[in-house]
Amino acid sequence: MAGGWRDWRPFPGAAREAPERFGRRASDRRHGDRRTAGRRRTDRSRVVGWEEQRAQFVTRYLFGTLGLAYFNWGEPVARSLAYLYAINVVHVVYLALTTVYLVHAWRHSQSEMRRRLAMWTDLAGVSAAVLADANVMSPAYLVYLVIILGNGMRYGLRAFAEAALGSFLLALLVLVVRFPDYLQSLSVVSVFFMLFVAIIVLYSYSLMVNIERAHRTLEAASRNDALTGLLNRRGLTEHAEGLFKSLARGQGPVAVLFADVDGFKAVNDAYGHDAGDEVLKRVAHAITATVRASDLVSRFGGDEFVVIMPETNLDQAAVVAKRLQAVVMAAGDGRVSLSLTIGMGVAPDHGVDLDSVIKCVDAAMYEGKLACGKAVIRRVDGVAVA
Ligand SMILES: Nc1nc2c(ncn2[C@@H]2O[C@H](COP(=O)(O)OP(=O)(O)OP(=O)(O)O)[C@@H](O)[C@H]2O)c(=O)[nH]1
Structure with missing residues (x-):
């Protein structure tokens, strides 16, 4: 030849141009490089199927029941009897709301509004438990971590950031309300405990950024030639x-x-x-x-x-x-x-x-x-x- x-x-x-410089949707040209078709899709919240959401609901019931057991069995851990009543009511309301969300998720698996409501209900429930707990080192602090990681891994960086910010603000609120108690019983162990939790959150965030990037690349590749x-x-x-x-x-x-x-x-x-x-x-x-x-x-x-x-x-x-x-x-x-x-x-x-x-x-x-x-x-x- x-x-x-x-x-x-x-x-x-004609130069050997990179594929992505050619043939995008016309709208991508008009709106600039950030608007590739694949990217637009992944900007939306991740699609999480019913099966995975079911696992999340099981975890909610598990923690809700565990919380009830924690406050009511064995030695009393609530700050007072009034707090015990209040936290029991909180648990019952929490489990009832979780059931409402569960039924809704079963009928309409994709709902951004429900996902966020359920997450904020989790955060509020955990904060109430931390507030009611007589122990400064309340095990409920670990549940903040579960909420942050669970939402982040399922729904992406935005959900991670929202859960982390919500946890931080609510934990801070509890800290302010209980400042005299905390000051009294602040120990080296509790300070290190908080530091460990903070480092785990930051470290997970950096890992999530990488996972999210890889996820977006794969998403775009699966939809573009x-x-x-x-x-x-x-x-x-x-x-x-x-x-x-x-x-x-x-x-x-x-x-x-x-x-x-x-x-x-x-x-x-x-x-x-x-x-x-x-x-x-x-x-x-x-x-x-x-x-x-x-x-x-x-x-x-x-x-x-x-x-x-x-x-x-x-x-x-x-x-x-x-x-x-x-x-x-x-x-x-x-x-x-x-x-x-x-x-x-x-x-x-x-x-x-x-x-x-x-x-x-x-x-x-x-x-x-x-x-x-x-x-x-x-x-x-x-x-x-x-
Ligand atoms: N270079 C290149 N060739 C490809 C690619 N994908 C498919 N082809 C080739 O495209 C050719 C298509 O052949 P045909 O369907 O016969 O099309 P055609 O020669 O245009 O014949 P008519 O459609 O009848 O005009 C095949 O030889 C494929 O091997 C690709 O990504 N790159």
């Missing part, structure tokens, strides 16, 4: 979910384009796989640069790209499809000519979910290829777009 891919650049001046930086099939499905739901609420049509690069195998065969990769990146870049900020662009498979355009009818989609063909053609050069065959349709006319519309537009694209070979735009209803 003359020259080989090493000497060949599909586009004059490594070569082009576009959404992959999974990322597209997740992002399109909301759009297709909005159809049910009577929002405007959602147009879907299925674009296949014509004769792409020949590029690989003639110039090698790396040159083929460059072509795919360039096509991804050209598509992303052409569509609107609100559109979703995905590398669906090898040389196939899917564009989803909210609030777009067939006529408007045809305009975009023609523009895409033009920019991709312009991205070719003397040695490699590039073109797209595009199948297009709209939801809800050609399906009410992403899978069914994609099946239709994929078939339209395929029929277009069969009929014309290349560079054709075909609607799901068989009409060729001139």
Whole structure:
């Protein structure tokens, strides 16, 4: 093969740019690097399934019951009889609220509001126990640690920080209220105990930062195509979910384009796989640069790209499809000519979910290829777009 891919650049001046510089959603360009599709998803609270939440509820019941046993059995540990009554009431209320949260979690496993309410109920319960305990070294201090670590590991850094801040403030409040008692019975052991707890929290926070970073990287990688930086099939499905739901609420049509690069195998065969990769990146870049900020662009498979355009009818989609063909053609050069065959349709006319519309537009694209070979735009209803 003359020259080989090493000497060949599909586009004059095209550098081997990092995948993430190409082909993000258009909205990512508009809003800057921080708004990659993957990142936006992980900024939300982590999705914690019912099973894991159940384990958290079991722990709550365990600590609630343990607290009751601690204050009522064996030698009295409450500061006075009045405190004993009060802390018993607190325990009963705590267990009742926990049951309400449990039932809610069983019905609606994802609720940020409930998660936070339950966490603050935990913190308030523990603080009441520390306040009622005659011992300065109340074992309830360790429960603060469990709340901080439990929330942080399950729900991420934000939950960790909120639980840590809440623990610190409430523990400080208890300390202020009981300052004379604490001063009287302050010992070297209790000071070191507090220091150990503080160091464990700080150390866990630094570990959590690393875990969170790795988690975000994995999340982004699982939803984005490594070569082009576009959404992959999974990322597209997740992002399109909301759009297709909005159809049910009577929002405007959602147009879907299925674009296949014509004769792409020949590029690989003639110039090698790396040159083929460059072509795919360039096509991804050209598509992303052409569509609107609100559109979703995905590398669906090898040389196939899917564009989803909210609030777009067939006529408007045809305009975009023609523009895409033009920019991709312009991205070719003397040695490699590039073109797209595009199948297009709209939801809800050609399906009410992403899978069914994609099946239709994929078939339209395929029929277009069969009929014309290349560079054709075909609607799901068989009409060729001139
Ligand atoms: N360089 C490169 N090639 C890929 C990648 N993924 C898939 N391919 C290749 O893309 C080619 C797609 O081939 P075909 O589906 O026949 O597409 P085509 O040659 O464009 O043929 P038509 O679609 O009929 O025009 C295959 O040779 C795959 O090996 C990739 O990530 N990089």
